[in-house]
Amino acid sequence: MKIALDVMGGDRAPTVNIEGARKALNEFPDIEKIYMVGREDVVRPACDAARLDSTRIEIVNADDVVEMNESGLMAVRQKKKSSISVAVDLVKNGEAAAIVSAGNTGAAVAASTIRLHLLKGVERAGIVSQLPNDFGVCNVTDTGANPDAKPRHLVGYAVMASVLANKIYKKPRPKVGVMSNGAEDEKGSEFSKATFRLLKYMETQGNLPFEFLGNIEGHDLFEHEVDVVLTDGFTGNVLLKSCEATAIAFSNWLKRELKKNPIRIAGALLSSGAFQAMKNRLSYEAVGGSPLLGVKGVSIIAHGSSSSIAISNALRVAREMLACGVNPMIEEQMEQLGRIPDLSEIDIH
Amino acid sequence: MKIALDVMGGDRAPTVNIEGARKALNEFPDIEKIYMVGREDVVRPACDAARLDSTRIEIVNADDVVEMNESGLMAVRQKKKSSISVAVDLVKNGEAAAIVSAGNTGAAVAASTIRLHLLKGVERAGIVSQLPNDFGVCNVTDTGANPDAKPRHLVGYAVMASVLANKIYKKPRPKVGVMSNGAEDEKGSEFSKATFRLLKYMETQGNLPFEFLGNIEGHDLFEHEVDVVLTDGFTGNVLLKSCEATAIAFSNWLKRELKKNPIRIAGALLSSGAFQAMKNRLSYEAVGGSPLLGVKGVSIIAHGSSSSIAISNALRVAREMLACGVNPMIEEQMEQLGRIPDLSEIDIH
Numbered sequence: 001m002k003i004a005l006d007v008m009g010g011d012r013a014p015t016v017n018i019e020g021a022r023k024a025l026n027e028f029p030d031i032e033k034i035y036m037v038g039r040e041d042v043v044r045p046a047c048d049a050a051r052l053d054s055t056r057i058e059i060v061n062a063d064d065v066v067e068m069n070e071s072g073l074m075a076v077r078q079k080k081k082s083s084i085s086v087a088v089d090l091v092k093n094g095e096a097a098a099i100v101s102a103g104n105t106g107a108a109v110a111a112s113t114i115r116l117h118l119l120k121g122v123e124r125a126g127i128v129s130q131l132p133n134d135f136g137v138c139n140v141t142d143t144g145a146n147p148d149a150k151p152r153h154l155v156g157y158a159v160m161a162s163v164l165a166n167k168i169y170k171k172p173r174p175k176v177g178v179m180s181n182g183a184e185d186e187k188g189s190e191f192s193k194a195t196f197r198l199l200k201y202m203e204t205q206g207n208l209p210f211e212f213l214g215n216i217e218g219h220d221l222f223e224h225e226v227d228v229v230l231t232d233g234f235t236g237n238v239l240l241k242s243c244e245a246t247a248i249a250f251s252n253w254l255k256r257e258l259k260k261n262p263i264r265i266a267g268a269l270l271s272s273g274a275f276q277a278m279k280n281r282l283s284y285e286a287v288g289g290s291p292l293l294g295v296k297g298v299s300i301i302a303h304g305s306s307s308s309i310a311i312s313n314a315l316r317v318a319r320e321m322l323a324c325g326v327n328p329m330i331e332e333q334m335e336q337l338g339r340i341p342d343l344s345e346i347d348i349h
Numbered sequence: 350m351k352i353a354l355d356v357m358g359g360d361r362a363p364t365v366n367i368e369g370a371r372k373a374l375n376e377f378p379d380i381e382k383i384y385m386v387g388r389e390d391v392v393r394p395a396c397d398a399a400r401l402d403s404t405r406i407e408i409v410n411a412d413d414v415v416e417m418n419e420s421g422l423m424a425v426r427q428k429k430k431s432s433i434s435v436a437v438d439l440v441k442n443g444e445a446a447a448i449v450s451a452g453n454t455g456a457a458v459a460a461s462t463i464r465l466h467l468l469k470g471v472e473r474a475g476i477v478s479q480l481p482n483d484f485g486v487c488n489v490t491d492t493g494a495n496p497d498a499k500p501r502h503l504v505g506y507a508v509m510a511s512v513l514a515n516k517i518y519k520k521p522r523p524k525v526g527v528m529s530n531g532a533e534d535e536k537g538s539e540f541s542k543a544t545f546r547l548l549k550y551m552e553t554q555g556n557l558p559f560e561f562l563g564n565i566e567g568h569d570l571f572e573h574e575v576d577v578v579l580t581d582g583f584t585g586n587v588l589l590k591s592c593e594a595t596a597i598a599f600s601n602w603l604k605r606e607l608k609k610n611p612i613r614i615a616g617a618l619l620s621s622g623a624f625q626a627m628k629n630r631l632s633y634e635a636v637g638g639s640p641l642l643g644v645k646g647v648s649i650i651a652h653g654s655s656s657s658i659a660i661s662n663a664l665r666v667a668r669e670m671l672a673c674g675v676n677p678m679i680e681e682q683m684e685q686l687g688r689i690p691d692l693s694e695i696d697i698h
Contacts, residue, residue, distance in 0.1 A: 242570065263620075
């Protein structure tokens with residue numbers, strides 16, 4: 001398989017991107033080629049210095065870069081030769097099967113949606129991010145593609161993320177909940193309550209290809225088997241980043257406490273295996289990248305602050321998505337789901 | 350000072366509520382009296398058994414209880430004799446100065462707003478919850494009173510939470526940010542972007558009694574000095590519970606890892622002081638209760654799963670709020686702020 005990498009995207013690009021590509025080429029022999037997309041005068045000497053296997057990379061020039069503080073949609077319209085747009089075009093033209101970017105998320109979403117187009121039956125693409133729990137992972141959808149989502153978009157996310165939970169995380173009938181401010185049916189914002197009603201209605205019609213859990217709240221993310229959590233892209237992004245920030249703050253505070261006196265330091269040395277295991281479990285590096293579901297082809301959004309390990313793992317996720325055939329199953333299930341009714345049709349009372 | 354306690358509210362009521370009252374009476378001699386509000390046939394024998402100082406409590410009968418899964422507003426309208434309504438009425442009638450409840454949040458908010466009325470100049474009440482950070486605490490507002498807030502409500506929250514940050518957390522000029530899905534000015538949902546524009550406009554008019562930081566994102570909660578974070582009650586509730594859930598999950602996983610072999614167990618014993626310090630730092634027990642800002646009188650919303658320590662600390666928060674004179678300063682600052690313009694007035698472009 002062939003993957004296009006936006007070498008210029010991310011806070012620590014291009015260095016960590018190139019190092020990540022090197023790691024991925026070493027680890028995954030089934031990656032035939034990585035297209036290294038970016039300013040050739042920067043990328044070529046850096047690839048040479050990092051000693052990337054020249055038979056498995058191809059440098060593709062792109063003059064522009066979308067900065068992190070640009071409006072994604074505007075940047076994609078104005079900078080036709082940005083590394084993200086050129087990388088997406090390689091997928092559009094069939095040269096690559098997947099694109100990986102750690103750059104401006106809005107631009108990666110806009111370029112993927114506009115240039116690759118949506119899968120049949122899909123109204124909006126959504127980013128699926130994984131939080132680790134005792135049952136595998138909880139797939140939070142959407143974490144930023146569509147900040148002002150409509151309830152019907154979340155029905156689509158439910159189907160798409162369930163396919164992911166099924167194909168990648170081996171859940172035969174994924175459990176899907178609506179993120180809310182309480183687990184009771186009555187809880188929620190106007191938006192989340194409308195989403196709840198829509199899914200409840202479709203459940204009674206008997207055509208949901210997953211188990212609908214109703215509303216869930218914070219602690220359900222980690223304590224219960226919830227395979228998919230539905231939310232708008234704004235709340236999902238806030239949720240994901242707040243969880244990450246809490247884990248990082250916790251771990252920093254603990255480190256500081258453990259260094260406070262020699263006895264604690266000795267204790268920490270003895271238990272260091274436990275801390276390493278925690279680090280592996282929680283690191284977004286290990287997750288690597290979040291698939292943008294709903295577009296033709298595979299588009300992986302990596303963290304802006306990705307390390308080389310995170311980039312390598314984002315390439316791994318692209319590889320898994322390609323191997324599992326997620327997209328054909330999404331189109332099939334969207335067709336089986338049929339038309340998503342308008343809220344006005346179900347809210348007759 | 351005299352405080353009314355909803356003895357029937359919360360997942361572990363009335364036991365932990367009564368034990369919490371006992372702790373608070375021991376610790377805080379300036380609490381003259383706690384009104385213990387609930388079903389007298391339940392509360393009186395329980396107070397006797399717990400040996401509460403009978404000269405400093407007064408049992409007030411309330412026949413009904415609002416259950417956790419009821420609609421708060423409906424319950425307040427229909428159950429006039431619920432423990433939460435009777436407790437709030439003690440404040441309304443001037444017998445108590447503050448009310449503390451760990452019961453149905455919606456009911457506590459509705460009863461406080463409807464029966465106590467809003468402070469002069471306040472359009473909506475908001476719950477302020479504290480997240481610990483290296484600079485003290487970050488006051489997240491609103492965490493659940495008003496799930497479908499309007500941008501202008503968040504301007505009011507900014508003023509009220511800044512007064513709290515000033516009076517209780519001793520910040521001379523609090524730093525206030527808008528919760529968003531990215532720190533750049535362009536990021537956000539339609540709602541958060543409108544809030545940003547409104548605050549930016551009012552900043553240029555020179556009448557904000559705080560420092561406006563613009564947008565903030567997850568990691569800013571813990572890593573930077575942000576005294577107040579503004580968000581709608583739905584997102585704020587999701588944010589707060591997700592942070593709590595992450596800290597609990599982190600700590601459970603770490604415990605499990607530390608027990609995996611005898612060497613790690615020995616290490617954990619040596620470092621146990623560090624774990625205890627972490628527990629104290631992160632526990633919502635230590636925070637106790639979140640003030641509902643904007644109502645006449647003091648209303649403290651405690652966690653539904655409050656322990657007796659949490660209840661005792663919620664009573665402590667009520668005491669601090671009363672001692673600091675937060676409400677007069679809120680009315681003063683709302684008057685100085687003047688009229689909050691409509692979005693249509695500032696969005697002329």
